[in-house]
Amino acid sequence: MHSLPGSSLFKGSTTGRLETCQRPLQGKEELTVRKEEIVRRENQQKRHYFYQNELQNMARELPGKYQQRLPYDLLSSLANSLLDGTVFEIVRSLQEVQQLEERHLHTQRVKLVNDHKAQRHELQKRHKELLQGCQTKPHNLPIVEVQIEREKETMEKRCEEEVKKKDMKIIMELDQKVMDQQVMLEKAGVPGFYVTNKSIDVRIQMYLLDFITRLGHMQPP
Numbered sequence: 552m553h554s555l556p557g558s559s560l561f562k563g564s565t566t567g568r569l570e571t572c573q574r575p576l577q578g579k580e581e582l583t584v585r586k587e588e589i590v591r592r593e594n595q596q597k598r599h600y601f602y603q604n605e606l607q608n609m610a611r612e613l614p615g616k617y618q619q620r621l622p623y624d625l626l627s628s629l630a631n632s633l634l635d636g637t638v639f640e641i642v643r644s645l646q647e648v649q650q651l652e653e654r655h656l657h658t659q660r661v662k663l664v665n666d667h668k669a670q671r672h673e674l675q676k677r678h679k680e681l682l683q684g685c686q687t688k689p690h691n692l693p694i695v696e697v698q699i700e701r702e703k704e705t706m707e708k709r710c711e712e713e714v715k716k717k718d719m720k721i722i723m724e725l726d727q728k729v730m731d732q733q734v735m736l737e738k739a740g741v742p743g744f745y746v747t748n749k750s751i752d753v754r755i756q757m758y759l760l761d762f763i764t765r766l767g768h769m770q771p772p
Contacts, residue, residue, distance in 0.1 A: 594772075595634055597771070597772045598633075598634055598771045598772065599630050599631055599634060601771045601772055602629075602630035602633050602634075602766060602771065603626060603627050603630035605762075605765075605766055605769065606626040606629060606630055606762055606766070607623075607626055609761075609762045609765065610626060610758075610762075613758060616751075617751075617754065617755060617758060620751070620755050621743075621755070621758075621759075625742055625743055628742040629741070629742045629743060629759065629762075629763075632740060632741055632742060633763070633766065637739070638739065638741055638763060639763065639766075639767040641735065641736065641739055641741075642736075642760060642763050642764060642767070643764075643767065645732050645735065645736075646760075646764070649728060649732075652724070652728060653725075656721045656724065656725075659717070659721075660714075660717055660718070660721065663713060663714065663717050664714070667710040667713070667714075670706065670710070671706065671710075674702060674703070674706055678699045678702070678703075681695050681698070681699065682695065682699075726748070729753065730746055730748075733745060733746045733747065733756065734746060743755065743756060743759045744756055744759070
């Protein structure tokens with residue numbers, strides 16, 4: 552059986568036309584992707600410059616001893632870590648949790664102080680009744696006065712110790728919260744954050760968190 556004239560040519564010419572059409576399309580797609588990548592990198596570079604410039608301006612507001620601990624490389628690395636927005640979300644989340652816990656701890660302390668006020672009021676009420684009872688038995692007054700003074704001193708000492716214990720517990724919980732934040736930020740790769748209890752290092756980290764929070768409210772180019 553003879554093949555029809557031109558049957559193979561028709562097939563070949565079709566393939567050729569498809570390839571000819573696909574190549575320009577693929578070339579255009581690649582060019583578009585490259586242009587988008589260039590634009591993305593340029594925008595990223597602009598944001599990095601913006602963040603770095605703002606961080607340097609904020610650092611200049613600090614006392615000299617803190618400025619010395621915020622070198623160019625650290626601020627540049629910090630600016631780079633902010634580009635995808637993840638660090639802003641982490642810091643915002645940590646701040647929300649901290650505010651909730653601080654309110655909870657404050658509420659506990661206020662409750663303790665109010666309990667002490669109520670206890671003092673009840674003790675004063677009982678002391679008043681004891682003194683009134685001495686009106687018919689005046690010879691008991693010196694003994695009652697000594698008793699009242701002793702009970703007042705005992706209560707004040709107990710209340711003072713309870714407040715001190717509560718304050719120490721609050722300080723320990725806040726210190727632990729600082730450590731938890733340091734661990735999370737270090738794991739997230741945020742420059743300048745690591746576990747430390749040195750006061751100057753903790754103060755630097757507090758400044759960095761403030762910088763990040765302030766930058767989170769700014770609109771980069």
